[in-house]
Amino acid sequence: MKRRVAVVGLGVVSALGHGRPAFESGLRLCRAGLSGGVFTVYPRLTNSGETKLGVVPGPRERSGSPGLDSFARFALEAAREAIAEAGVASLPHFQERAAVILGTASGGEDAREEAWERVSARQSKPHPLTVVRVMANAAVGAVCMAFGLRGPAYTISTACASSSHAIGQAYQMVRSGAVDYAVTGGSEGLPGHTQFCAWQQMRVLADGPCRPFAEERSGITLAEGAAVLVLESLLEAQARGTHIYAELTGFSMGSDGGADWLNADPDGMLRCMKDALEDAATGADELSYINAHATGTLRGDAAEAEAIRRLLDGARVMVSSTKALHGHTLGATGALEAAATILGLEGGWVPGMPTAAPDRSLGLDLVWQQPGTAPASLRGPVALSNSFGFGGLNAALVFRRI
């Protein structure tokens, strides 16, 4: 017997600010949180050009939690917001019956860098807390400890698909009854010097604003942040009368299997979206919005556009990539975009992308918005959120308005 799964809590930390309200208002007003703070973050680099970053506002120094790297602090902050909003912390079985499944691509990059700085530049030992700050499971551990959660708890690390994979696993566990609640999503700090340097060498970083699906798109804008969802069985959520953002109705994950390592394969993306809609028992005709993975690269966006065109087969569905606003947060991006999709679905609006000349060859119904103006309205009940990672690892989530 499969149970239906509701999203009952949402917490966000992103370049758009701290907290879900800041995220929502940034999206509604289409105000990008991407800035040119590269030299502050990477003092050792001198060749960063016009590269922008999505930096979480506020002091960069860690405060009050010396054992936690940025990715773990962001996750904890987002989890606090989501759990408080869901009103689950005081429920009698929450601590035993909640899973904690979060995604991250890199874990604690700050601590990893700090260790190299100490060892290599100053010939001293790494900090004793290096291991527990670097480890990818630090965020999950911190959330379990903060709320006394003792159920199944683990981290998924599949690059850009990490947190969509995590949400999908959590969804399947609540659906099957393995647990009654799940705290899920993902977080990421900014990459360290070496990883950032490698991103530059890959020649995929945008040399101006991040403009997914636009004619003059030039690449990715790396960013940091976290989003956490609280999932609960729909019946239970309705019974206790809590606020329900949306129902999570479908999930699919798959691999391109044998495709090119760096260039996504439209066949794998299409298969993944189709399987997710099938899992949700939803036809493509019911779909009203797709939050695309689209990172802003020439080839990646074109491949996804092809997959979406083939999925829709002429049907008109609004498509946007909110990476234009919050940047590409790698292991957290699936969760931020799930949050954006849910907020739009619930409020009846579509997160748009700052106006740019669209790439007409893509053949999509793209949503552009003049920053500061009201968003386009969303009428249909169903939306899809895509995530595709290096190595051809794909994920798609389907949400339905209650």
Added chain:
Amino acid sequence: MTRRVVVTGIGCVSSLGVGTSALWEGLVRARTAITPTRLVQAGLEVTLPAAPVTGFVPLDHFTADELPMRDAFAQYAVVAAREAMRDAGLGRGETIPGDTAVVLGSGGGGEHTREEAAVRLFGERKLRCSPMLVPKTNNQAAVGFVSMEFQVTGPSFVISTGCAAATHAIAQAFHMIRHGVVRRAITGGSEAPVALSVFQAFDAARVLSHTTCRPFSRERDGMVIGEGGGILVLEELESARKRGAFIYAEVLGAGMSADASSSVYPREQGPAQAIAMALREARLNADQIDYINAHGTGTQVNDRVETMAIKLAFGEHARELTVSSTKSLHGHTFGGAGGIETVATLLALKHGVAPPTVNYLGPDADCDLDYAPNDPKPRRIDVALKQSFAFGGLNAVLVLRRDVVQ
């Protein structure tokens, strides 16, 4: 309706050698691979006991063109997966692409590659990094290569929960088959942490032994880092039977829990809860378990708390169990540990021998169970447990039964 899940193939690369027979040879001959290991990088030097993989020649397994994209942790996963698939009698093209999952564990991903890049940037102050650094060091690299190798298009992901990663991964793969999401899975984990930066970070945390790994023994003084990978092929029982595959064991249950107490100091309640959860799912009583392949890292605190957890979960029956830590032979391979050690557990079930805990000097007040000290212990093993615990208090336990009982 849940389905029954069996293991039909195993593969391994470890410090005891390439292949599962080298692993088993090393275990039953009580021949530890731990050796003083000197690592030099950018003018820095560390010598510590470790268990590196030796006798593994990358060019025996990959072409010169393939190697630059593959960090050692991904190489170990692919080579172990090849052996496991061969062992299961499944070649390339013999799986149904969308009906197979690849779920692997890794704690650190491409540590060697990451270290080389850091040496260049921080040590030599060169401002160029390889563009392949990101995809090569990411944890999912191993899964990507394994899914490409066998053209798997089903669910593919990586769990990264440090020392418990591979056991968590096997638990997920088991549940996916059990609930009908896929029919087969390639699962386990790999790690290549014999790198200066990893040694330094763990040494700074004061968890590494400067002598050797002697789990559950008096005078134990820490863990010893090893490397390698262990992979299983899991399959739905009916499909395994239909093709007449050899069945190593049935996976009956998996338990997962969090301590929710401290990131460094484990508590016995969390692991005991995971054991209870795994037994409940397996519909077995505690007294039906014969052998536990322990997490047994060799640190004072882990081995004490693990022994307490076993007593808490098993009560009087704890005295009837044989509990051993093969980490004393192949080192602690972090995200790969659950893979290699589950392979060891399956071989223990197959041969009716509990592999030993070596370097054992005698009991201490905290650790007083039967740890198969120093010599392999032939005994009846019908049902075995594999347990893994990670920093951050994240626990995973598997229940494996040799015979498929009606």
